[in-house]
Amino acid sequence: MRNTDEYPISTTEEREAVVATAGAAPEEDWVIVTRGLKREYDMGGEVVRALRGVDLAIRRNEYVAIMGPSGSGKSTLMNLIGCLDTPNDGEYWLNGQLVSAMSDDQLARVRNKEIGFVFQTFNLLPRATALHNVELPLVYAGVPGEERRRRAEEALERVQLGARMLHKPNELSGGQRQRVAIARALVNRPSILLADEPTGNLDSTTSEEIMKVFEELADQGQTVIMVTHEPDIAAHARRVIVLRDGVIASDDKRSAFTQKVGL
Amino acid sequence: MSIRAGVTNLKEGVGIAFDAMRANKVRAALTVMGVAVGVFVVVAMSAAVHGINASVAKDLESAGPTSFYVYKRPISMMNACDGTDETCPWRRNPPLTVRESEAIGRLPTIEAVTAHSATGEKVRYKDRQLSQVGIDAYTANWTEVDGGDIYPGRSFTSQEAQAAARVIILNENASKALFGDSDPLDKLVDINGQPFQVIGIYHYTASFLGKPGSAQSGDSPTGIIPLETGRRHLQMSMRWVDFTVKPRSDVKQAEAIDDVTATLRAMRGLRPSQENNFAVTTQDRLLEVYNGFFGTFFVILIAISAVGVLVGGVGVVAIMMISVTERTREIGVRKALGATRWTILWQFLVEAVTLTGVGAATGFIIGAGITALIRALTPIPAEIPGSAIMAAILGSVVTGIVFGIVPAFRAARLDPVIALRYE
Numbered sequence: 001m002r003n004t005d006e007y008p009i010s011t012t013e014e015r016e017a018v019v020a021t022a023g024a025a026p027e028e029d030w031v032i033v034t035r036g037l038k039r040e041y042d043m044g045g046e047v048v049r050a051l052r053g054v055d056l057a058i059r060r061n062e063y064v065a066i067m068g069p070s071g072s073g074k075s076t077l078m079n080l081i082g083c084l085d086t087p088n089d090g091e092y093w094l095n096g097q098l099v100s101a102m103s104d105d106q107l108a109r110v111r112n113k114e115i116g117f118v119f120q121t122f123n124l125l126p127r128a129t130a131l132h133n134v135e136l137p138l139v140y141a142g143v144p145g146e147e148r149r150r151r152a153e154e155a156l157e158r159v160q161l162g163a164r165m166l167h168k169p170n171e172l173s174g175g176q177r178q179r180v181a182i183a184r185a186l187v188n189r190p191s192i193l194l195a196d197e198p199t200g201n202l203d204s205t206t207s208e209e210i211m212k213v214f215e216e217l218a219d220q221g222q223t224v225i226m227v228t229h230e231p232d233i234a235a236h237a238r239r240v241i242v243l244r245d246g247v248i249a250s251d252d253k254r255s256a257f258t259q260k261v262g263l
Numbered sequence: 264m265s266i267r268a269g270v271t272n273l274k275e276g277v278g279i280a281f282d283a284m285r286a287n288k289v290r291a292a293l294t295v296m297g298v299a300v301g302v303f304v305v306v307a308m309s310a311a312v313h314g315i316n317a318s319v320a321k322d323l324e325s326a327g328p329t330s331f332y333v334y335k336r337p338i339s340m341m342n343a344c345d346g347t348d349e350t351c352p353w354r355r356n357p358p359l360t361v362r363e364s365e366a367i368g369r370l371p372t373i374e375a376v377t378a379h380s381a382t383g384e385k386v387r388y389k390d391r392q393l394s395q396v397g398i399d400a401y402t403a404n405w406t407e408v409d410g411g412d413i414y415p416g417r418s419f420t421s422q423e424a425q426a427a428a429r430v431i432i433l434n435e436n437a438s439k440a441l442f443g444d445s446d447p448l449d450k451l452v453d454i455n456g457q458p459f460q461v462i463g464i465y466h467y468t469a470s471f472l473g474k475p476g477s478a479q480s481g482d483s484p485t486g487i488i489p490l491e492t493g494r495r496h497l498q499m500s501m502r503w504v505d506f507t508v509k510p511r512s513d514v515k516q517a518e519a520i521d522d523v524t525a526t527l528r529a530m531r532g533l534r535p536s537q538e539n540n541f542a543v544t545t546q547d548r549l550l551e552v553y554n555g556f557f558g559t560f561f562v563i564l565i566a567i568s569a570v571g572v573l574v575g576g577v578g579v580v581a582i583m584m585i586s587v588t589e590r591t592r593e594i595g596v597r598k599a600l601g602a603t604r605w606t607i608l609w610q611f612l613v614e615a616v617t618l619t620g621v622g623a624a625t626g627f628i629i630g631a632g633i634t635a636l637i638r639a640l641t642p643i644p645a646e647i648p649g650s651a652i653m654a655a656i657l658g659s660v661v662t663g664i665v666f667g668i669v670p671a672f673r674a675a676r677l678d679p680v681i682a683l684r685y686e
Contacts, residue, residue: 084599084679105603112601123596123683127282139271140601184600 007063007238009253015057026093031191031223032058032081037090037100039076050076052246053090058225060191063218065237066227073246075196078227082115082194083107095191112140116185120197122177124169130156130180131165137188155183159213175206182213186222193217195226199233211236231261272606276613283586283614284621291618294582297575298622298662299629301568302655306630306647308564309654311637312557314645319553329516330408330546333367333506333523335359337542338552356540359504361402361490363530367506368404372514372522375407378490380504384497386486387453388441396437397485398454400493408507409467416448416463424489429496432463437484457496459488516545572658575622576666583615583670594674595682608675615667616660623659627652 018026018033026033037054040047050073058064068074079085080092083099086107092100095114099107116137117123124133134152143151156165159179169177178198185193195214199207214236218224226237234240240257242250252260284291332338336353364378379401386396403421406413419430431452438447438461451458465487493499510519520543527541587594594607602610630647637645 079680082599084683105605108598108601108603108606111599117599119596119683123592123599125593125596127286136597137600139275140597140603140606142271145271188601 009062009239010057010059012251014059015251018057019055022091025096025098026057028096029059030057030093031060031095032056032225033091033093034080035091037077037080037087037092039073039080039085040088050246051080051087054243054246054248056241056248058192058223060223061218061221063214063224063236063238064226065234065240066225066243067229067231067234067240068243068249069229072243074227074229074243076246077243078194078196081192081225082117083111108140112137112188114191116182116188116190116193118178118181118185118193118195118198120200122169122174122181122201124177124180124184126169129166129168130161130172130183133169133180134184134187137184141188151187152183155187156180158186159183173206174202175209178202178206178210179213182210182217186217192223192225195224197228198226199228199230207233232263235261235263272609273613276610277617279610280614280617284618287582290582290585291621294575294578294618295622295625297571297573297578298619298659299571299575299626301571301575302623302626302659303630303633304564304568304571304626305658306627306651306655307633307637307645308561309651310630310634310645310647311643312561313648313651314638314643315557316553317646318644320550328546329512329514329519330507330509331516331520332544332549333359333508333527334542334544335503335505338544338549352538353540353542357531358502359506359541360501361504363527364402364504364506366526366530367508367523370519370522370526372510372519373508374511375404375509377405377408377507378402378504379405379507380490380493380499380501382493382497382499384454384486386437386441386484388450391441393437393440393484395484397483398493398497398499399485399487400490400499401487402490405487405507408509411465411467413463413465416461418463418487419489424491427489427491427495429457429459429492430462430488431459432465432487433461434465434467434485434487437486438464440484454486455497459486520545572662575619576662579615579618579663579666580670582618583611583667584673586614587611587670587674590674591677591682591685594677595679595685598677598679599683604675607677608671611671611674612664612667615671616663619659619663619666620656623655627655630655 018030019035022035034054034056037051037056038049039051040049042048054073054077066074066077076085080087081094083094083102084107086102087100090100091098094110097110099110102110111117124130125136128136131149131152134155135148138148138151153162153165156162159182161176161179161183164172164176169180172180182193193214198214199210202210211233214224214226218238224237226234228234235254235258238254240250240252240254241248250257250260335356335358336351359378361378364376367373368376379399381400382398383395384398386393403419403424406418413432416432418432419428423430431454433441433447433452441447441452442450447461447464450461452461453459465485488497490504494501508519508523510516524539524543528539531540533540597607597610634645634647637643
């Protein structure tokens with residue numbers, strides 16, 4: 001594993017400066033900025049405060065892991081970052097847009113353009129070929145057929161699946177399926193790649209393989225955000241945020257994190 | 264949603280629908296069946312009714328568009344007469360006579376008129392016998408109000424008509440049956456023990472209902488003789504004579520009808536307070552009677568097919584609800600990848616319409632097959648009208664949308680976070 005300090009990641013001071021001014025649009029370099037992000041659920045009359053005010057700043061081309069035990073709010077934070085859910089309070093700026101104020105359909109467009117999802121269970125459409133699965137975000141973006149196909153093929157070649165484009169998910173191994181999902185996430189050239197437990201359903205060899213793909217993408221300049229509960233997976237990222245009880249408990253460089261958890 | 268994105272999503276939706284149908288063949292077949300039954304009934308029956316109407320219209324047209332008919336009683340498809348004066352006030356109407364038709368023929372507004380009566384007889388030539396031949400008996404100038412052709416041969420002359428000559432014009436069907444390929448002209452056929460000379464072959468493709476007032480339906484064996492011949496030699500009753508009246512081409516139909524009515528009333532000595540004791544019937548009125556009859560028929564069929572479509576529609580709701588539930592996760596994924604609520608709604612509506620569309624297509628193919636069978640096996644010249652095709656397409660789309668909208672809304676409203684967690 002390379003030394004973390006080779007990679008340019010934001011400093012605590014820089015992040016605090018960005019988060020400080022409520023309502024101000026962050027500079028272009030900051031792909032994600034949240035200010036006092038809160039999310040509460042009403043569970044049969046009882047209010048569950050899943051996020052209690054999260055201030056988060058992520059710069060372009062950072063490779064960040066979000067960790068935390070179950071109930072820490074990491075899934076809620078992931079859903080908010082992924083624009084699948086809206087906060088009860090606070091701001092969320094994604095790539096210069098205030099998405100916390102957007103309607104459902106505006107959010108759908110933001111998800112399509114700005115976010116590439118990678119899920120624990122891959123979530124490929126079972127009856128569609130790898131190629132068609134990868135084309136799907138482009139279908140919703142209204143990209144015409146020929147260009148769609150070309151771009152989907154490129155994305156699949158990028159994850160070394162050029163030879164298996166016409167296979168259906170059940171004809172592919174777990175690692176291959178996750179690579180199809182990664183190709184699908186990348187095909188629309190999103191601002192962030194958002195991975196939710198991407199190795200949760202994979203054996204350790206395949207997990208390493210997928211982590212290598214993430215590493216390469218980060219090297220190529222892709223912003224990667226990965227939610228995981230496994231410290232050894234989180235240790236692949238260059239910055240690790242730990243959530244606890246709905247707030248950020250720590251936000252460290254990889255070296256500091258690995259030292260803390262004793263990896 | 265731009266038009267291009269809409270079309271792209273349309274293809275996506277149709278593709279998904281076919282995938283879903285392949286995955287659940289039996290379920291899809293049951294769903295499709297209801298719609299198919301509805302469409303098939305509409306198509307086959309409207310083809311039959313359309314065919315009937317077209318040929319009836321053709322029959323009427325052949326007599327000349329402004330021609331009209333005079334009957335002893337008003338025409339109707341359903342006759343509810345039970346012998347009393349209330350249900351059939353025409354019961355005491357005197358029969359129409361040849362003398363009256365001649366008087367009508369002399370009117371300046373009238374080009375031609377023929378008096379007609381009909382019966383059925385056995386006709387024999389050597390060892391061949393037809394047990395039921397429709398005999399239409401006309402006065403001499405019948406060819407002027409009839410749409411048929413006579414070749415080879417000729418019609419009877421007015422001398423022959425007056426002299427009650429035993430001459431007959433056979434239609435193709437009767438001629439074929441009696442003479443096969445040999446020449447029928449000038450041969451003698453036997454009717455009721457009397458020799459009739461064949462003088463012509465009549466060509467006319469009438470509707471299977473036949474011309475108004477004729478004894479037999481269009482294509483069945485028919486013979487045409489002078490009215491006086493029928494009266495004298497075949498003892499034909501003259502109680503049900505009818506007239507076909509053709510006004511001059513420069514005369515309005517209403518004017519001609521007024522003239523005919525006035526002439527008949529005068530000849531019958533009716534006072535102004537008395538009602539007509541005869542009935543003038545125009546082609547429009549005849550068409551109305553036909554249409555009224557088949558209209559009722561049609562309404563019943565529409566009701567049957569509506570039930571079919573309703574059953575299909577309920578099936579669509581069921582299959583779509585299942586489809587939405589089964590694919591909750593997939594909907595979540597699609598939303599995560601950027602599908603808007605409208606896109607999802609559209610996708611599921613397209614799926615529902617594809618289902619009903621396949622049903623309509625199936626029903627249409629079966630309907631077309633039945634139509635071909637009707638045409639081949641019955642005298643009804645069934646033909647699928649363009650409006651039935653439109654109705655089938657439109658009906659299936661509307662059914663798909665109406666019954667697909669609730670499941671589609673459910674899918675569109677799914678919260679992506681919950682949908683993605685769905686097991």
